[in-house]
Amino acid sequence: MPRKAADHKSYLVGSERTAMCSKNKAERASVKRNKVIAILVAVLLRRPRGTRRLQCTIRGGRARGAFGRVTSRSSIGMSQNSIATSEEKKKPENSDEQHSDHDNVPESEDSSSSDEEEEVEEVAKDIVQIPLVNSLIYRLLSAKVPDVPDALKKDPLSRPTAPLIDVELKPEDIFKLCEHAIESLKKQKSLLRIDNATLPLVVCGDIHGQFRDLRGVFSKMGLPYTQSYLFMGDYVDRGAQGIEVAVFLLALKIKFPTKVFMLRGNHEDRHTTMSYGFYDECMKRYADDGEAIGEKVFSAFMTVFNYLPLAAHIDGVILCMHGGLSPHMTTIDDIDKIQRPCIIPAYGLACDLVWSDPSADETRDGWSMSPRGISFNFGPSIVEEFCKRNKLDLIVRAHQCTNNDGYKFACKGRVLTVFTAPNYQNQKNDGAMLRISKNHKCRLVILRTTKKKKRQEIEDDCTE
Numbered sequence: 001m002p003r004k005a006a007d008h009k010s011y012l013v014g015s016e017r018t019a020m021c022s023k024n025k026a027e028r029a030s031v032k033r034n035k036v037i038a039i040l041v042a043v044l045l046r047r048p049r050g051t052r053r054l055q056c057t058i059r060g061g062r063a064r065g066a067f068g069r070v071t072s073r074s075s076i077g078m079s080q081n082s083i084a085t086s087e088e089k090k091k092p093e094n095s096d097e098q099h100s101d102h103d104n105v106p107e108s109e110d111s112s113s114s115d116e117e118e119e120v121e122e123v124a125k126d127i128v129q130i131p132l133v134n135s136l137i138y139r140l141l142s143a144k145v146p147d148v149p150d151a152l153k154k155d156p157l158s159r160p161t162a163p164l165i166d167v168e169l170k171p172e173d174i175f176k177l178c179e180h181a182i183e184s185l186k187k188q189k190s191l192l193r194i195d196n197a198t199l200p201l202v203v204c205g206d207i208h209g210q211f212r213d214l215r216g217v218f219s220k221m222g223l224p225y226t227q228s229y230l231f232m233g234d235y236v237d238r239g240a241q242g243i244e245v246a247v248f249l250l251a252l253k254i255k256f257p258t259k260v261f262m263l264r265g266n267h268e269d270r271h272t273t274m275s276y277g278f279y280d281e282c283m284k285r286y287a288d289d290g291e292a293i294g295e296k297v298f299s300a301f302m303t304v305f306n307y308l309p310l311a312a313h314i315d316g317v318i319l320c321m322h323g324g325l326s327p328h329m330t331t332i333d334d335i336d337k338i339q340r341p342c343i344i345p346a347y348g349l350a351c352d353l354v355w356s357d358p359s360a361d362e363t364r365d366g367w368s369m370s371p372r373g374i375s376f377n378f379g380p381s382i383v384e385e386f387c388k389r390n391k392l393d394l395i396v397r398a399h400q401c402t403n404n405d406g407y408k409f410a411c412k413g414r415v416l417t418v419f420t421a422p423n424y425q426n427q428k429n430d431g432a433m434l435r436i437s438k439n440h441k442c443r444l445v446i447l448r449t450t451k452k453k454k455r456q457e458i459e460d461d462c463t464e
């Protein structure tokens with residue numbers, strides 16, 4: 001008899017608690033392995049019969065390893081021989097790029113995983129050559145990370161913030177880039193439709209001005225010459241280098257229109273970003289050019305943001321957006337009715353797509369007011385009905401740094417949150433991305449903040 005998804009939820013919470021308290025290494029390892037299996041079970045169990053199954057594996061720091069091909073519920077298992085090794089295969093040329101200190105992968109891991117064969121990325125068919133855009137990408141990619149004093153190198157935890165990467169970005173270059181970006185974004189509908197040819201696809205959550213970590217994402221997963229990306233918003237605010245993040249992603253979007261997709265987050269909005277750092281960043285950065293220039297740069301970005309699409313439908317089975325569902329949305333086609341350019345309203349579908357959250361308390365079903373003071377929270381039955389009506393397997397969204405792992409399942413495994421800003425505001429959290437293969441196998445890739453040993457020490461400290 002299959003386990004109910006609800007059992008999995010209570011188990012997950014329990015296992016996390018156990019992992020925090022336990023000092024027994026073997027027990028910890030087994031708890032983590034069980035957690036991976038529990039997530040896989042949760043994803044599989046909610047699948048309606050007769051449709052394609054989503055598989056889920058976790059790779060990266062916390063729970064590394066790939067599952068063998070799953071053909072039925074009874075064959076769920078973990079194959080030690082098929083451990084994913086894309087970390088080695090895509091080792092960054094500049095290892096210093098990895099702001100988050102990733103674990104060393106044991107050499108014995110087998111790289112000939114049968115699951116890797118389906119993940120051959122195709123070279124971008126459509127590459128737009130604009131000298132300014134090329135030059136910006138080159139400058140942003142090649143800018144050196146400043147040296148860290150030896151004393152801080154030894155103890156990364158004592159380093160409150162990553163050193164900034166210095167890139168010269170002239171205001172006039174930004175204005176021109178924004179014009180090209182608008183032309184590129186105008187061609188897309190409010191609901192992006194990403195087809196099978198674009199898979200495999202890496203889906204990223206909040207970046208929040210962490211430019212160095214964003215470069216780490218590309219050095220880990222590959223550049224968009226071959227690898228497709230969907231970014232789910234919140235590029236600016238909070239972190240120190242929102243300008244670099246926005247310029248870099250917009251430039252890549254322009255250059256690789258069939259490989260890079262960008263959605264709007266609640267921070268891609270004049271009102272929000274006035275209060276959370278990006279406005280100040282623009283003013284400070286261009287202070288020497290006169291106050292009016294800073295304002296103009298800020299406004300140029302805001303104009304582009306008004307053109308960003310609001311959701312993405314991936315190969316007919318996964319829906320991605322920054323926030324979540326809306327009581328104003330019956331079918332996904334409603335998203336296309338949102339006219340752009342637009343501001344984010346205080347109420348309505350466009351507002352909910354970037355602001356709503358799944359209910360933190362899963363016993364609270366249906367729609368409820370959001371503690372954020374804007375938009376709503378939604379419970380499992382809302383998600384279930386919406387997925388059934390729209391033939392969706394999974395909803396992937398960002399918007400919340402809910403725990404230390406960078407990802408979290410909600411609504412009985414139907415909703416997955418990914419957050420791609422490791423050590424967000426010095427919270428020591430990991431970052432996560434979701435990689436969706438051509439046959440819809442989903443894999444979480446973790447960007448670790450601290451070395452495992454260090455983390456273990458922190459966890460041990462927490463229990464004392």
Ligand SMILES: [Mn+2]
Nearest residue numbers: 234265266399
């Ligand atoms: Mn957000």
